[in-house]
Amino acid sequence: MPEFRTLHAGDAVHGLFSPSEVEELMRVEFARAERHKYPVVCMALGVDRLAQLADLYGYESKEEVLRAVVSVLRAETRDSDFLCLRQDDRLVALFPHTAPEFGAFLAKKLLAAIKKQRFERDGRQLRVTLSIGVAHNRHEKAISFETLVRVAEEGFAVADQGGGDRLVETELYQLFEKKRRQEELAKERKELFDGILAAIPRTPAPAAAAPGGDKLGETLLEILKSLGLSVSSFEDLDKDAIATAISRMADAKASAKAGEVDEAKRTIDMLERRIGKLTHALGVTEEELQRIAAMKNVELGEASIYRTVQGLSDDARDKERKREMMKDIFHANFELKKRLSGHADVPKGA
Amino acid sequence: MAETQSRKDHGVLYLGIDLGTSRTSVAASNGVRATVLSYVGYPKDVVSKKLLQKDVLFGEEALEKRLALRLYRPLAQGVIQGDGKDAENLKAAQDLIGEILRRAKPRADELVYAVIGAPAQASIQNKQAILEAARKSVDSVMLCSEPFSVAYGQDMLDDVLVIDIGAGTTDLCRMHGTMPEESDQITNTCAGDFVDEELAKEIKKVAPEAQFTKEMVKALKEKHSAVMERMEPVIVHLPVHGKPTAIDLTEGMRAACKRIIPPIVEGLTRLIATFDPEFQERLKNRVLLAGGGSQIKGLDVAIEAAMKERLGGGKVMRVEEPVYGGANGALKIAHDMPAEYWEKLK
Numbered sequence: 001m002p003e004f005r006t007l008h009a010g011d012a013v014h015g016l017f018s019p020s021e022v023e024e025l026m027r028v029e030f031a032r033a034e035r036h037k038y039p040v041v042c043m044a045l046g047v048d049r050l051a052q053l054a055d056l057y058g059y060e061s062k063e064e065v066l067r068a069v070v071s072v073l074r075a076e077t078r079d080s081d082f083l084c085l086r087q088d089d090r091l092v093a094l095f096p097h098t099a100p101e102f103g104a105f106l107a108k109k110l111l112a113a114i115k116k117q118r119f120e121r122d123g124r125q126l127r128v129t130l131s132i133g134v135a136h137n138r139h140e141k142a143i144s145f146e147t148l149v150r151v152a153e154e155g156f157a158v159a160d161q162g163g164g165d166r167l168v169e170t171e172l173y174q175l176f177e178k179k180r181r182q183e184e185l186a187k188e189r190k191e192l193f194d195g196i197l198a199a200i201p202r203t204p205a206p207a208a209a210a211p212g213g214d215k216l217g218e219t220l221l222e223i224l225k226s227l228g229l230s231v232s233s234f235e236d237l238d239k240d241a242i243a244t245a246i247s248r249m250a251d252a253k254a255s256a257k258a259g260e261v262d263e264a265k266r267t268i269d270m271l272e273r274r275i276g277k278l279t280h281a282l283g284v285t286e287e288e289l290q291r292i293a294a295m296k297n298v299e300l301g302e303a304s305i306y307r308t309v310q311g312l313s314d315d316a317r318d319k320e321r322k323r324e325m326m327k328d329i330f331h332a333n334f335e336l337k338k339r340l341s342g343h344a345d346v347p348k349g350a
Numbered sequence: 351m352a353e354t355q356s357r358k359d360h361g362v363l364y365l366g367i368d369l370g371t372s373r374t375s376v377a378a379s380n381g382v383r384a385t386v387l388s389y390v391g392y393p394k395d396v397v398s399k400k401l402l403q404k405d406v407l408f409g410e411e412a413l414e415k416r417l418a419l420r421l422y423r424p425l426a427q428g429v430i431q432g433d434g435k436d437a438e439n440l441k442a443a444q445d446l447i448g449e450i451l452r453r454a455k456p457r458a459d460e461l462v463y464a465v466i467g468a469p470a471q472a473s474i475q476n477k478q479a480i481l482e483a484a485r486k487s488v489d490s491v492m493l494c495s496e497p498f499s500v501a502y503g504q505d506m507l508d509d510v511l512v513i514d515i516g517a518g519t520t521d522l523c524r525m526h527g528t529m530p531e532e533s534d535q536i537t538n539t540c541a542g543d544f545v546d547e548e549l550a551k552e553i554k555k556v557a558p559e560a561q562f563t564k565e566m567v568k569a570l571k572e573k574h575s576a577v578m579e580r581m582e583p584v585i586v587h588l589p590v591h592g593k594p595t596a597i598d599l600t601e602g603m604r605a606a607c608k609r610i611i612p613p614i615v616e617g618l619t620r621l622i623a624t625f626d627p628e629f630q631e632r633l634k635n636r637v638l639l640a641g642g643g644s645q646i647k648g649l650d651v652a653i654e655a656a657m658k659e660r661l662g663g664g665k666v667m668r669v670e671e672p673v674y675g676g677a678n679g680a681l682k683i684a685h686d687m688p689a690e691y692w693e694k695l696k
Contacts, residue, residue, distance in 0.1 A: 075381075078671070095670075097668065098670060099667045099668070101667065102504075102667070102668075102669070102670045105504060105505070105670065106670055113381075116381070321507065321527060321528075322507075322686055323688075324528070324529075325502075325507075325528070325529050326683070326686055326687050326688060326691065327691075328528075328529040329492060329494050329529070329683065329687070330492070330687065330691040330694075330695070332493075333492040333493060333695060334694065334695065336474070336477055336478060336481060336493070337481070337695060339474065339478065340478045340481055340482065
């Protein structure tokens with residue numbers, strides 16, 4: 001899970017809420033969206049090659065670019081959208097009441113808007129591009145805010161590794177939801193054990209313990225017996241013995257779950273390898289397609305599988321159709337103009 | 351424009367303008383976006399002119415100082431009132447377009463080409479009046495159907511039904527990969543202003559002695575409009591015999607807003623039923639809700655429910671930016687229009 005908690009030093013400069021405040025607002029918005037069944041879109045955004053830019057031109061250049069990017073994002077989005085700048089200079093945004101289709105549209109718009117920005121440093125023109133990962137809550141497995149952010153992050157990583165200046169939707173909701181559940185279970189288990197250990201006094205418990213304490217003692221005795229440890233009363237035990245017993249119990253449970261965990265790990269590894277291969281293959285395929293298209297003077301359109309899959313199509317396939325539409329609009333207006341020039345009833349420059 | 355034309359040799363500023371009954375918005379290729387309420391006011395007399403120190407006021411400022419002004423809302427039902435034959439309204443419309451152009455911040459040395467969205471079924475006279483009003487401010491201008499520009503802006507050119515709810519009109523347009531024809535478009539007047547009128551009736555029902563103006567009703571609608579069965583209570587304060595009195599408008603608000611749904615669904619049914627049967631299902635599931643009226647809470651879900659009852663189902667999506675949807679689309683059309691077409695229309 002990405003770290004939202006630390007206040008970013010540049011928050012005052014960028015004029016954003018602190019990351020922890022925004023995270024809380026986003027969580028609330030996500031919960032509200034789940035309750036009222038409206039769509040939200042989450043985006044993870046980052047400026048491509050920002051670290052290199054800082055190395056080449058200094059920290060101030062990086063800050064200047066980030067400020068400009070934040071300002072463009074604000075201008076292009078609604079006041080009701082959430083935007084958060086994290087410690088690692090990445091941005092996370094949440095767009096309430098936004099359908100997945102419009103999420104992709106908005107991301108394209110942001111890519112284009114950032115591309116138009118021009119920066120100058122040491123007499124050189126710098127062009128800045130973004131990588132964007134997009135996720136939405138309309139997927140059946142997008143049932144938690146953490147999963148939504150992780151899927152967007154994953155999309156960002158793929159976009160970034162693929163060369164930047166693009167948006168990617170990975171649809172890996174199931175995978176990250178499973179990971180989240182596993183982490184949650186592990187955390188719950190740890191809290192349970194820590195709680196039990198903390199509840200047991202180092203000295204023997206007095207005979208007239210509180211009712212809750214008695215119950216805990218009885219439960220522990222049962223657990224110990226089931227593990228083959230012969231004990232007659234709670235007073236016979238000390239904290240170290242119980243800790244050993246609990247540790248053994250945890251080991252037993254862990255080994256019982258080992259098969260399932262191994263399988264999940266294998267699935268995760270396989271999917272991660274597949275993502276890596278796909279990212280690489282898509283880059284190669286696109287380069288190859290562009291080379292062939294340039295060689296044969298062919299207009300890429302529906303032929304570019306890569307662009308269609310990635311949602312990066314520059315609408316080449318629609319160009320001819322749009323040309324026809326423009327022609328129709330022009331002819332209609334030309335007719336109007338002709339009528340207007342011969343229309344005596346309309347007062348001129350009233 | 352002709353006087354300065356010779357100096358305009360440093361590029362072109364493209365504008366997409368949504369000339370609306372309630373507000374006029376512009377999206378420009380220099381990145382500027384602006385919106386202004388479609389009100390134009392001229393000082394009533396010498397005293398008010400001296401006080402205001404302006405020859406003409408626009409938008410909220412005009413509304414605020416309306417007592418000292420001859421106030422015009424030059425557009426009605428999406429077109430210039432009086433089909434351009436009313437000289438005062440035409441001048442107000444010209445000034446409004448001039449103002450929105452100024453807000454787009456054009457450079458003195460660049461040409462200005464604009465695409466203006468007009469209601470789907472505006473008459474020839476209406477269109478000519480809009481062109482006449484725009485010509486004073488821009489170098490070349492074209493009109494296009496408002497719902498078409500919304501769909502074009504979203505790149506949804508195939509099998510989409512656009513519902514564009516403005517203040518004066520609700521336009522429905524069927525997109526199927528070509529320019530929509532007259533039979534693909536339906537316009538009705540059950541739009542924002544209609545909701546205002548219905549809401550005023552509802553207020554009178556609940557509190558017959560309450561005092562209010564059209565602007566107050568409009569403000570209430572913009573703040574509280576919703577059609578959901580379970581919505582937050584709408585408690586408003588209106589003067590009754592000069593004393594602000596709390597009035598529960600929850601039911602009235604819902605009822606007034608809901609009255610625009612039947613004509614919309616009626617129009618959708620007509621457009622779907624006359625479409626190629628093979629693609630009707632796809633069309634039903636790609637309904638795009640746009641315009642200021644699309645901000646009524648729960649409207650998409652309510653239209654879906656009415657479509658389910660009437661047409662067996664349907665899916666409604668909202669545009670991301672209701673205020674700028676039309677202007678963004680018009681700007682995109684302006685960009686995509688070949689330069690020679692612009693030249694011919696100068």
